[in-house]
Amino acid sequence: MSAVTSFSIAERFSDVGFSEIVIIRNKILAMKREGHQIFQFEGGEPFPNTPQIIKDACSQALADNKTRYAPSSGIPELLAALTAKLNKKNKIPAESSHVIVVAGGCMDYLQHSKQFLTLRMKFCFFLLIGHLQKI
Numbered sequence: 711m712s713a714v715t716s717f718s719i720a721e722r723f724s725d726v727g728f729s730e731i732v733i734i735r736n737k738i739l740a741m742k743r744e745g746h747q748i749f750q751f752e753g754g755e756p757f758p759n760t761p762q763i764i765k766d767a768c769s770q771a772l773a774d775n776k777t778r779y780a781p782s783s784g785i786p787e788l789l790a791a792l793t794a795k796l797n798k799k800n801k802i803p804a805e806s807s808h809v810i811v812v813a814g815g816c817m818d819y820l821q822h823s824k825q826f827l828t829l830r831m832k833f834c835f836f837l838l839i840g841h842l843q844k845i
Contacts, residue, residue, distance in 0.1 A: 784811030 789806045796804040
């Protein structure tokens with residue numbers, strides 16, 4: 711197997727730039743650095759500081775060495791707490807086996823098959839890699 715000596719993005723991808731939201735966020739960050747008072751509402755960036763209870767929970771998780779991946783369907787204690795909340799506050803009859811916890815980016819996985827995701831990954835490589843380019 712030979713090593714890749716050079717790599718360039720496919721020409722068809724050269725006109726793709728930053729999304730508008732990235733451009734806006736970069737401008738806002740630059741204005742903050744310049745000392746302007748900014749009220750950020752773009753990109754879903756949380757405005758308030760992280761609550762102390764969450765900071766404490768994160769510190770405790772580190773102290774307890776809970777630094778590995780959680781079960782893919784969610785931590786049992788979290789599933790139980792969410793189920794209790796659904797039953798009590800939302801009046802939705804649910805069992806822990808009905809609840810799943812995923813990161814936001816994982817919703818795509820739940821909506822599409824593995825084959826479709828593989829096809830999308832191949833399409834991304836097709837867009838990025840030039841014709842007959844060896845990698």
